[in-house]
Amino acid sequence: MSSYLPVQHAPKTLIHVKDLHKSFNGNHVLRGISLDVHEKEVMCIIGISGCGKSTLLRCISGLETSDAGEIHLEDDNFTMVFQYSALFDSLSVYENVGFSLLEEPDESTGTTRRFQNLPEAEVRRIVEEKLRLVGLDGIEDKFPNELSGGMQKRVSFARAIVSDPKIILYDEPTAGLDPIASTVIEDYILKLRDELEAASVVVTHQHSTIHRAADRICLLHEGRVQWIGTPQELERTDNPYARQFANASLEGPLTD
Ligand SMILES: Nc1ncnc2c1ncn2[C@@H]1O[C@H](COP(=O)(O)OP(=O)(O)O)[C@@H](O)[C@H]1O
Ligand SMILES: [Mg+2]
Numbered sequence: 566m567s568s569y570l571p572v573q574h575a576p577k578t579l580i581h582v583k584d585l586h587k588s589f590n591g592n593h594v595l596r597g598i599s600l601d602v603h604e605k606e607v608m609c610i611i612g613i614s615g616c617g618k619s620t621l622l623r624c625i626s627g628l629e630t631s632d633a634g635e636i637h638l639e640d641d642n643f644t645m646v647f648q649y650s651a652l653f654d655s656l657s658v659y660e661n662v663g664f665s666l667l668e669e670p671d672e673s674t675g676t677t678r679r680f681q682n683l684p685e686a687e688v689r690r691i692v693e694e695k696l697r698l699v700g701l702d703g704i705e706d707k708f709p710n711e712l713s714g715g716m717q718k719r720v721s722f723a724r725a726i727v728s729d730p731k732i733i734l735y736d737e738p739t740a741g742l743d744p745i746a747s748t749v750i751e752d753y754i755l756k757l758r759d760e761l762e763a764a765s766v767v768v769t770h771q772h773s774t775i776h777r778a779a780d781r782i783c784l785l786h787e788g789r790v791q792w793i794g795t796p797q798e799l800e801r802t803d804n805p806y807a808r809q810f811a812n813a814s815l816e817g818p819l820t821d
Contacts, residue, residue, distance in 0.1 A: 576603035578639065579732055579764035580625065585634035587620055594620050596788030597634070602764045604731070607754060609775050610768045611810060612785035613819055618768040619648070621785070622734050625766065643732035648740055650721040652709040659705035662723045663692045695723040698760060699753055715746030722753060726761065733757060735767045739774055751777040772813070775799070784810055786819060 580602040587595040594617040602608045610618050623629035625636055626645045652661050660667065666688045683691075689705075696702050699719040709717055718738060725733065738754065739747040751774050758765050767778060775782055776796055784792040784806055791806040799811050809817030 581637040583635040609779035640731035644730040648736040650717040
């Protein structure tokens with residue numbers, strides 16, 4: 566008798582961070598962070614305000630240079646979604662999303678050029694496809710100030726994924742949104758994980774995001790990873806840092 570077992574492939578690690586250090590003028594913010602994030606995984610980074618979450622994200626993206634340690638991205642097609650949508654108010658949704666694909670004037674020759682030499686129709690097709698992915702088809706001609714905060718956020722997602730990135734870094738994607746708009750955003754984070762098979766890192770301090778969107782959670786405190794695990798493990802752990810965070814308690818080791 567023969568039996569067929571499905572072959573289990575180990576998930577590919579797309580982000581490796583090892584013993585990362587970063588100081589600002591003697592303020593030693595990251596004190597040896599090690600972290601791996603796999604394809605098709607949403608890793609939420611949590612911790613109190615000022616603990617270095619954005620700094621870690623900026624180091625991973627290369628916006629900030631680290632002082633010591635290693636960062637290795639398996640795929641150089643990565644993108645960052647900033648804390649505020651950072652859309653250009655004077656550009657339409659189409660121009661915002663297609664920004665990196667559209668022409669820009671070349672002052673030296675007085676002509677225009679396209680970053681990727683894509684025909685206009687192809688840019689339009691890509692923009693429409695990305696807007697559809699975040700549930701916003703048909704709003705190409707609107708301007709950012711005509712959209713709700715949650716819709717602006719989704720436009721910023723569409724812009725971030727024009728190149729089909731394999732690594733997506735989100736800084737507080739639900740900041741300033743009401744609970745319903747937050748839920749919509751959390752579900753799109755999962756949708757992009759599945760559609761692009763991307764490794765996602767989501768900085769957040771919102772419990773809803775952790776419970777709805779996280780595959781794993783990494784808790785930073787005093788520059789170190791204090792706890793790492795799944796949302797189910799967060800409910801059961803007796804790690805005092807994780808317990809305090811899970812219960813949003815004032816009593817515990819998480820203090821400024
Ligand atoms: N460019 C910078 N220059 C100086 N200090 C900074 C800079 N960026 C962040 N910091 C400091 O690093 C610490 C961590 O900041 P940040 O990573 O923004 O925290 P979080 O995102 O967890 O709230 C804070 O004390 C902050 O003031
Ligand atoms: Mg931050």
